[in-house]
Amino acid sequence: xxxxxxxxxxxxxxxxxxxxxxxxxxxxxxxxxxxxxxxxxxxxxxxxxxxxxxxxxxxxxxxxxxxxxxxxxxxxxxxxxxxxxxxxxxxxxxxxxxxxxxxxxxxxxxxxxxxxxxxxxxxxxxxxxxxxxxxxxxxxxxxxxxxxxxxxxxxxxxxxxxxxxxxxxxxxxxxxxxxxxxxxxxxxxxxxxxxxxxxxxxxxxxxxxxxxxxxxxxxxxxxxxxxxxxxxxxxxxxxxxxxxxxxxxxxxxxxxxxxxxxxxxxxxxxxxxxxxxxxxxxxxxxxxxxxxxxxxxxxxxxxxxxxxxxxxxxxxxxxxxxxxxxxxxxxxxxxxxxxxxxxxxxxxxxxxxxxxxxxxxxxxxxxxxxxxxxxxxxxxxxxxxxxxxxxxxxxxxxxxxxxxxxxxxxxxxxxxxxxxx
Numbered sequence: 001x002x003x004x005x006x007x008x009x010x011x012x013x014x015x016x017x018x019x020x021x022x023x024x025x026x027x028x029x030x031x032x033x034x035x036x037x038x039x040x041x042x043x044x045x046x047x048x049x050x051x052x053x054x055x056x057x058x059x060x061x062x063x064x065x066x067x068x069x070x071x072x073x074x075x076x077x078x079x080x081x082x083x084x085x086x087x088x089x090x091x092x093x094x095x096x097x098x099x100x101x102x103x104x105x106x107x108x109x110x111x112x113x114x115x116x117x118x119x120x121x122x123x124x125x126x127x128x129x130x131x132x133x134x135x136x137x138x139x140x141x142x143x144x145x146x147x148x149x150x151x152x153x154x155x156x157x158x159x160x161x162x163x164x165x166x167x168x169x170x171x172x173x174x175x176x177x178x179x180x181x182x183x184x185x186x187x188x189x190x191x192x193x194x195x196x197x198x199x200x201x202x203x204x205x206x207x208x209x210x211x212x213x214x215x216x217x218x219x220x221x222x223x224x225x226x227x228x229x230x231x232x233x234x235x236x237x238x239x240x241x242x243x244x245x246x247x248x249x250x251x252x253x254x255x256x257x258x259x260x261x262x263x264x265x266x267x268x269x270x271x272x273x274x275x276x277x278x279x280x281x282x283x284x285x286x287x288x289x290x291x292x293x294x295x296x297x298x299x300x301x302x303x304x305x306x307x308x309x310x311x312x313x314x315x316x317x318x319x320x321x322x323x324x325x326x327x328x329x330x331x332x333x334x335x336x337x338x339x340x341x342x343x344x345x346x347x348x349x350x351x352x353x354x355x356x357x358x359x360x361x362x363x364x365x366x367x368x369x370x371x372x373x374x375x376x377x378x379x380x381x382x383x384x385x386x387x388x389x390x391x392x393x394x395x396x397x398x399x400x401x402x403x404x405x406x407x408x409x410x411x412x413x414x415x416x417x418x419x420x421x
Contacts, residue, residue, distance in 0.1 A: 001030040001175070003219045005185060005207035010222050010281045011122060012039030014076035017129055023222065023284050024130075024180065025138050031180045032173060032210055033140055035126055036203040037118025038073065041066060042186075045115045050361065052099045052114065053107055059099060067092060070121055077129050084128045091121055107361065108155035108339070109194075112187075116195045119184035119203075120144075127182050140182035145206065146189030148172045151196045157339055158188050158196035166213045173214055183210075204262035208276075212268035219274060221261075222281040227289035228253075228260055230303045243289055244298050249388075250276070250291045252413070256386040257307035257343065266291070303388040304398055307343060310382050311363070312405055312417050314353045315374040323352045334369050338362045343384050344415060346406055353406060355384050355417050379405065385416045 004024065010016050024033060037045070044066050051059040070088070078084050095117050103110050127142040148168035151158030173181055185203025188196050198205050204221060211219040225233060227241040228250075247270040254263040260278060269276050270293070279288035315331065317323070331352065335342065340362070344355040358380060370376050382405065387394055389412060399416055406417040 001032070001214060001216050002027065003032050003034065003207050003211045003214075003216045005034040005203060005219065005221045006036065006281065007203065007221070007223060008036045008039050008041065008122075009224045011035060011126060014073050016281075017073070017077060017126055019281060020126065020222075021130055023281060024140070027138070029179075029217070030175050031138075031140075032214065032216070033180065033182045034185045034203060034207040034210065035119070035123050035182065036185050038070065038122045038125075041069065041118040041122070042115060042200075044069065045118050046111075048099065049107075049111050049114045053103045053110055055103070063095065063099060066117075066121075070125065074125060077125070078132075080132070083132060084125065087124050087128060088121065091117060091124060106155070112155045112195050112197045116187040116197060119187050123182060123184050130182065138180050139178070140180040141178040143172055143181050143183040145183045145185075145187060146193070146195060149188040149206065149209065151188045151190060151198070153190050153192075153194065153196070156197055157199050158190075160188065160198070160209055162213070165209070169210065169213045173210075199262075199264070201259070201262045202264075204265040205268075208262075208265040208268040211274050212272055215272065216274055218277060219269060220277040220279055222279055222284075223260060224280065224282060225260065225278075226280040226283060226286055228258075228278050228291070230301045232259070232306065235306060236304075240301055241289060242300065242303075243287075244294060245289060245291045245300075246294055246298055247291060249298070249300065252388065253303065253305065256305050256388070256413070256415075257384065258303075258305050261291075300389045302390055302394045304394065305386040305388075307384040307386070308420060309358045310343060310355050310384050310417070311358045312353065312355050312379045312382050313370075314351055314377040315370060316351045316377075318373060318375055320350060322349055323347050328352070330373075331370075334366065338366055340366070344406065344408065344417065346408060355382070355406070379419070381420045382417055383420045385418060387414050388412060390414045 006020055011020060024031060048062045051062050074084055098113055127140060131139045150161045150164050185206040186197055188198060190196060207219055228245060229239045230242060231239045233239045247266050250261055250266045254261040273293055276291040277288055280286060340356045342354050342356055346353045367376055385398055402418045404416050404418055408415045
């Protein structure tokens, strides 16, 4: 049995959905297909969430943007729209009912309720197309992942209950009456049937968890790139495919911000030695990259990662006391409260600098929580450049004459916080 995961770029159009169909039609093994929200739907639903939570007048216009985007895809996919319109109208009504209420005080709870519709809508459309259209040669049984992937109530970063989820998954993904299941990535459910999400870009993590729980032979993530690259091909001209990579290297890259792999994806696969394939849905005949446990040393080229939308914070105790363990604990407890990810840390005796993801919803509140005890300096328009297996030539090429706020290096990795171009 194999797990196939298709991201938003692979299903952003009717052509993409048809291409997905052709890829899974060629697979003879049992399959679980995990699908993300279509295109940039998550971003669009985040706009809906922000308008709803702040009660802005553009709320319904933002909802309509989501509906219009999917309407275009549906109109190109289906000849007979009777079934799909019924299914989508039911979802749109649920979304409408939510945004017509007054929001609670819990932004993360509202975020999960609303943003999850991206995956619910995408899988409804794809499942209907695969199972209804006459071109279908492999039908896929639809599964609402919230019924079998269970988390706590840590909204936006749900922690999966592995034991319970494993039992539920084995009762649902039996392959007794089908050889293909289709379900959502990114979302899950609590014991009280509230919707949670697993963190931004969490569909890869969903696929990895399912591969682990169901003892899959492999996981394939279908991307718009031909494999794991040593740099973002949309940003750099001279890039190469890395055909083989160890789990440890993949974890390092994901931690540094490599968008091709979600940070939490690798561990569930490594635990059961399940190989991870990264392949192109544009050129599915190519083998792409494989991440696995290789006994021999795998030679790696210089790999460079640009992580945008960062904030550089520098904190100095107002009483000039040392940055000791109790202060670090206090700082990280505040960051955890806002679910902010730390990308880089640097400290001296009386200052503590860190690079974090910028969240404009929480940023002012974060600064307010910190400024009573600390002098707070920050730069909001910065990016983090990471170079693995660096050479001086690559450092000069990527950093050059840029202003460098923070620099760190060890034997294998060098990192720079610089102003965004």
